[in-house]
Amino acid sequence: MDAAQGNPRILFVDDDPEIRAIYRRMARVAGLHVDVAANGIEAIGFARHRAYAVVVTDWTMPSGGGEKLIDQLSRAQPQAVPLVVTGVRPAPVVTDAAGTPIEVINKPWSQRELLDAIRRAVARAGAAAATAAVGR
16 A cells, blocks of 8 residues: 555654664565655655654754754644654653643554554554544
C-alpha cells in the first residue's frame, strides 16, 4: 500500500546510526512509508518536501533534541503527531505547544511496542485531519 492509497508517511529521527538501521528494517517489514533522519536539521529538510502523519524522534540528540524538533515541526507541519523515544530516566513529561501530552516510549523498546505506538499516533493524525476537514 502506498501513500496515495492511505498508507501515511512516518519520519524517524535518531542520531544513532544503528537505531536508524533498525527503524528502516522494522518499517520495511511493517509496510510503512518512512524517511529516516540523523538529526533535527535533516528532519526539517525532509519536512520541507513531504508531509508526515507521525514523527518519531529521539529526545536527546547532539544537534538539538526532540523538544526543539517537535517545536519546529509543530509550526511547519501541525498535522504531524509526534512520538518521543528516550533512554532518559525518569522519562520526561512531554507536551506539544497546545499542551497536549505526547506519548513517550522508553528505550529499550520492543518492535511491537513501537509499532503499536505508531498505529495509535496514525489514528490520532487521521482523527485530527478529519476534524480539520469538517471545520472547513
